[in-house]
Amino acid sequence: RVDWWVLVSRSRAIGMSQLMEGDGKGAAAFALDAPRIVDSFSEAVAAELSEAFAGVSAIALDAEGVDLSRHGRISIVQVSTPNCCFLVDVLGKGPDDPLVGWLRTLLENELVVKIIHDCRMDSDALHHHLRIELANVHDTSCWHAVLTGQFDKNLNDVLQYNGLRTNQFRDNSVYNANPAFWAIRPLTEEMKKWASGDVQFMFGLYRSQLKGVSSAVAARAQREGASHLSWKSASVGFVTVRNVGLFVGRGGASLRQLQSSTSTMI
Helix, strand or coil: CEEEEEEECCCCCCCCCCCCCCCCCCCCCCCCCCCEEECCCCHHHHHHHHHHHCCCCEEEEEEEEECCCCCCEEEEEEEECCCCEEEEECCCCCCCCHHHHHHHHHHCCCCCEEEECCCHHHHHHHHHHHCCCCCCEEEHHHHHHHHHCCCCCCHHHHHHHCCCCCCCCCCCCHHHHCCCHHHCCCCCHHHHHHHHHCCCCHHHHHHHHHCCCCHHHHHHHHHHHHHHHHHHHCEEEEEEECCHHHHHCHHHHHHHHHHHHHCEEC
């Protein structure tokens, strides 16, 4: 017997920024061993962040957490330029924390594109825990679905489809031993590489998805992205599942069909 929670849906101009040269396959991406961890705010930190993000037109974004959602905990927010990656430690922080305030200013800025893969749970957690409303989002999951007809593909699958390097440090098996993996402090080297690896090649993916796309296709992708953002306003219900295998189906087929037919996310 397993309890599941269900989100029930209620319902910018895209420009090529000056991104890294290269295609995201090699040295043009920032070094995995060099993410900067930020867990408090000070004048020195503010100056460093201001310099790193001055004049950017696009950033790569991701979040990690324990059951990342309004019902879980948000732990790390990864914000990256083509040259550097910051792991912002928000575990236990509230919406009035000054570090969260800096994040809010960046993530709500309509002039900065946020490149993110499947923003639904990230947006839900940011909204409900930190009062951050994402703006101007390029959701690579939505763009991939519109461009290829392949829905709900994970980030590594989409990177690989576009001929880009994947994040080799992802290891979902860790959750079997410790479901609260992202609450571990201090952050381990494995956690740092995993978190930074999720944003390392997003700029190459962004460029690949925008290349040669028509305005009509871009508009469809943006509508899908807006739909993903709207999940933060969804109502929540709980269901009890007694036969998990039957409920999920082979390869998740039954679950996907149920979500599609009922406009829910389970």
